[in-house]
Amino acid sequence: xxKVTQAxxxxxxxxxxxxxxxxxxxTRDTTxxxxxxxxxxxxxxxxLIRRNSFDEQNEISGRYSWNxxxxxxSFNFTITASQVxxxxxxxxxxxxxxxxxxxxxxxxxxxxxx
Amino acid sequence: xxxxxxxxxxxxxxxxQNVTLSCEQNLNHDAMYWYRQDPGQGLRxxxxxxxxxxxxxxxxxEGYSVSREKKESFPLTVxxxxxxxxxxxxxxxxxxxxxxxxxxxxxTRLTVL
Numbered sequence: 001x002x003k004v005t006q007a008x009x010x011x012x013x014x015x016x017x018x019x020x021x022x023x024x025x026x027t028r029d030t031t032x033x034x035x036x037x038x039x040x041x042x043x044x045x046x047x048l049i050r051r052n053s054f055d056e057q058n059e060i061s062g063r064y065s066w067n068x069x070x071x072x073x074s075f076n077f078t079i080t081a082s083q084v085x086x087x088x089x090x091x092x093x094x095x096x097x098x099x100x101x102x103x104x105x106x107x108x109x110x111x112x113x114x
Numbered sequence: 115x116x117x118x119x120x121x122x123x124x125x126x127x128x129x130x131q132n133v134t135l136s137c138e139q140n141l142n143h144d145a146m147y148w149y150r151q152d153p154g155q156g157l158r159x160x161x162x163x164x165x166x167x168x169x170x171x172x173x174x175x176e177g178y179s180v181s182r183e184k185k186e187s188f189p190l191t192v193x194x195x196x197x198x199x200x201x202x203x204x205x206x207x208x209x210x211x212x213x214x215x216x217x218x219x220x221x222t223r224l225t226v227l
Binding site: 009033035037042043044045046047050052091095100101102104105106107 | 147154155156157159162164172202204206208216217218219220221
């Protein structure tokens with residue numbers, strides 16, 4: 001079975017706190033791709049990052065960082081020094097190799113309070 | 115600017131009526147998708163198309179129909195057979211499979227009265 005689990009339904013933090021959004025995936029494929037998307041209140045999903053299964057390098061982009069660990073099937077997303085504008089729903093997604101069907105998690109709603 | 119357009123943003127229909135949601139992309143992407151999002155839930159795949167004149171059912175295709183006559187267009191019809199059509203509908207496109215992210219439209223919020 002192929003599945004993405006985002007166990008955190010909703011997280012609230014105070015501005016400037018760091019926050020980590022968890023993503024655990026299941027797949028038997030050796031080649032696959034992982035993505036994170038942000039859905040602000042406007043509704044349109046915005047692509048944040050992608051990773052292929054052979055690249056376990058962590059990545060940092062400004063206040064955002066991603067930790068990909070195949071050993072635990074996790075692809076976690078950390079926001080450092082959160083800001084109110086980070087408030088959104090964040091989705092993790094899995095794309096098995098050779099397919100067109102992206103498998104989305106149920107999303108984590110992040111609320112950053114001023 | 116390249117992107118995906120969905121119209122209208124808000125749509126109201128009476129129960130029992132078919133309604134067609136528009137999705138157009140100028141990204142020259144081969145693949146297009148329709149998702150449904152209900153409050154507090156993730157994205158559920160309705161239909162997807164890998165190439166013109168071809169499409170496949172997703173996880174919740176019942177009560178919906180699509181067509182892909184042109185590369186840039188992938189309209190979704192919500193039929194009267196869909197028992198609970200009120201939802202937020204998102205269209206997306208991607209350049210083929212493997213490692214390609216999806217680009218999303220702004221969505222259409224359909225309310226059936």
